[in-house]
Amino acid sequence: MKPSAALNRIQPSPTLAVTSRVLELKREGVDVIGLGAGEPDFDTPDFIKEAGMEAIRQNKTRYTNVDGTAELKDAIVAKFKRDNGLTYAPNQISVNVGGKHTLFNALVATIDAGDEVVIPAPYWVSYPDVVQFAGGTPVFVSAGADQQYKMKPEQLDAAITQKTKWVILNSPSNPTGAGYTADELRALGQVLDRHPHVWILADDMYEHIVYDGFQFATIAEVCPQLYDRTLILNGCSKAYSMTGWRIGFAAGAPWLIKAMAKLQSQSTSNPCSIAQAAATAALTGDQSFLAERNAAFQKRRDLVVAMLNDTPGFTCPVPEGAFYVYPDISGVIGKSTPGGLRIETDEQFIAYLLDDYRVAAVQGAAFGLSPAFRISYATSDDVLKEACSRIQDAVSKLR
Ligand code: PLP
Numbered sequence: 130m131k132p133s134a135a136l137n138r139i140q141p142s143p144t145l146a147v148t149s150r151v152l153e154l155k156r157e158g159v160d161v162i163g164l165g166a167g168e169p170d171f172d173t174p175d176f177i178k179e180a181g182m183e184a185i186r187q188n189k190t191r192y193t194n195v196d197g198t199a200e201l202k203d204a205i206v207a208k209f210k211r212d213n214g215l216t217y218a219p220n221q222i223s224v225n226v227g228g229k230h231t232l233f234n235a236l237v238a239t240i241d242a243g244d245e246v247v248i249p250a251p252y253w254v255s256y257p258d259v260v261q262f263a264g265g266t267p268v269f270v271s272a273g274a275d276q277q278y279k280m281k282p283e284q285l286d287a288a289i290t291q292k293t294k295w296v297i298l299n300s301p302s303n304p305t306g307a308g309y310t311a312d313e314l315r316a317l318g319q320v321l322d323r324h325p326h327v328w329i330l331a332d333d334m335y336e337h338i339v340y341d342g343f344q345f346a347t348i349a350e351v352c353p354q355l356y357d358r359t360l361i362l363n364g365c366s367k368a369y370s371m372t373g374w375r376i377g378f379a380a381g382a383p384w385l386i387k388a389m390a391k392l393q394s395q396s397t398s399n400p401c402s403i404a405q406a407a408a409t410a411a412l413t414g415d416q417s418f419l420a421e422r423n424a425a426f427q428k429r430r431d432l433v434v435a436m437l438n439d440t441p442g443f444t445c446p447v448p449e450g451a452f453y454v455y456p457d458i459s460g461v462i463g464k465s466t467p468g469g470l471r472i473e474t475d476e477q478f479i480a481y482l483l484d485d486y487r488v489a490a491v492q493g494a495a496f497g498l499s500p501a502f503r504i505s506y507a508t509s510d511d512v513l514k515e516a517c518s519r520i521q522d523a524v525s526k527l528r
Pocket of ligand 1: 230
C-alpha cells in the first residue's frame with residue numbers, strides 16, 4: 130500500500146507548517162514571534178458564541194441538510210442582497226466545512242484531467258494544490274509589487290486558452306492584501322466577456338476587512354453579465370473570527386451547487402449543526418463590531434508597512450484589505466549573513482529570521498512570487514513593533 134497518485138500531486142500546507150513550527154519552539158521555551166498564522170487574534174463575538182451554546186441546549190445536534198440548514202441558507206441569501214446587491218435563491222447556496230472545503234468541493238466537482246485554472250500569483254497556497262489534486266493544471270499569472278500585486282487585463286487574456294475552465298480572483302488577497310476596485314474588476318470582466326467558456330471563482334473571504342474607505346466589490350455585482358458563470362466563495366472564518374467553527378459558503382449556478390452537494394454527501398455529510406446555528410447568528414446579527422475591528426487592524430497595518438518600508442532593500446505596497454503584508458525583498462538577495470550564509474532565496478531569508486532573530490513568517494516561494502515574504506499582522510501592536518525591529522536588525526546585519 131502507498132499513497133495515491135492524486136495525493137502525491139499535493140504538498141502539506143506551508144502556512145500551517147509554520148504555525149506548527151512556532152508552537153513547537155514555544156513548547157521548548159523559545160521566545161519566538163509567530164507572524165505566520167492566517168487568523169484574526171480577536172475572539173468570536175459573544176452573541177455568536179451564545180447562539181452556538183443555545184443550539185446545543187435546543188438539541189440542534191443532529192445531521193442537517195447536506196449543504197446547509199434552511200435558516201443559514203436564508204441568512205446567506207440575505208447577506209448577498211445586503212452586502213453585494215446580488216439576488217440568489219436558496220438552491221444557489223452551498224454551506225461547507227470552511228472556505229477551503231468550499232474551494233475543494235467546487236474544483237473537484239468540475240475539473241477534468243487537463244483542464245486549466247488561471248491563478249494570479251502571489252496566490253493563497255491552497256489554489257494550485259486543490260487544482261492539481263482534482264487533475265487540473267494551474268496556469269500562473271505573475272503580478273508583482275510593481276503592479277500592486279494585481280493581475281492586468283492583458284495578462285488574463287494571454288493566460289486563457291481553450292482548456293481554461295476557471296479563473297480564480299481573490300480580493301482582498303491572501304497573501305498581499307491587494308483589493309481590486311470596481312473599475313479594475315470591470316476591466317477584467319471585459320476580457321472574460323470574450324471567453325464565454327471560462328468560469329470565475331471569486332474568493333471574497335476578506336470582503337469585510339478593508340481600510341481607508343476602500344469600497345469592496347465583487348465581479349458578479351459589477352459585471353452582471355458574468356453572474357451566471359461566477360461562483361462566489363465566502364465564509365465566516367475571518368470577518369467573524371470563527372476559524373475553528375469551520376463554516377464556508379458559496380453562491381452560484383444551481384447545477385454547480387447541486388454537484389458540490391453530491392460530493393459533500395459522500396464526504397463530510399453536512400457542516401457541524403452547532404457551527405451552522407452560530408454562523409446564522411453571525412450573518413444576521415449586528416455587524417457594527419466589524420468596523421471596530423477594522424480600525425484596530427488598520428492601525429497595525431500602518432505600523433507594519435511603515436517599519437518595513439523603512440528597511441533598506443524592502444518595498445512594501447500598502448494593502449487595501451485582509452491582515453497580511455507582502456514586502457518585496459529583492460534588495461537583500463545576494464547579501465550575506467554574519468554567519469557567512471549568502472541569501473539567494475526568500476526561503477533562506479526566512480530561515481535566517483527564524484534561526485537568528487526568532488521571528489516566523491512565510492516565504493514568498495510558498496505563494497508563488499519571490500523574493501518576498503508574508504507577515505500576518507493579526508497580533509498586538511507591541512508584538513508587531515518588536516517583530517519589525519527584529520527584522521530591521523536582521524537586515525542591518527547583512528553585508
Ligand atoms: N480563501 C482565502 C483567500 C483564505 O486566505 C482562506 C484561509 O486562509 C480561505 C479561503 C479559507 O478559510 P477557511 O477554510 O478557514 O474558512
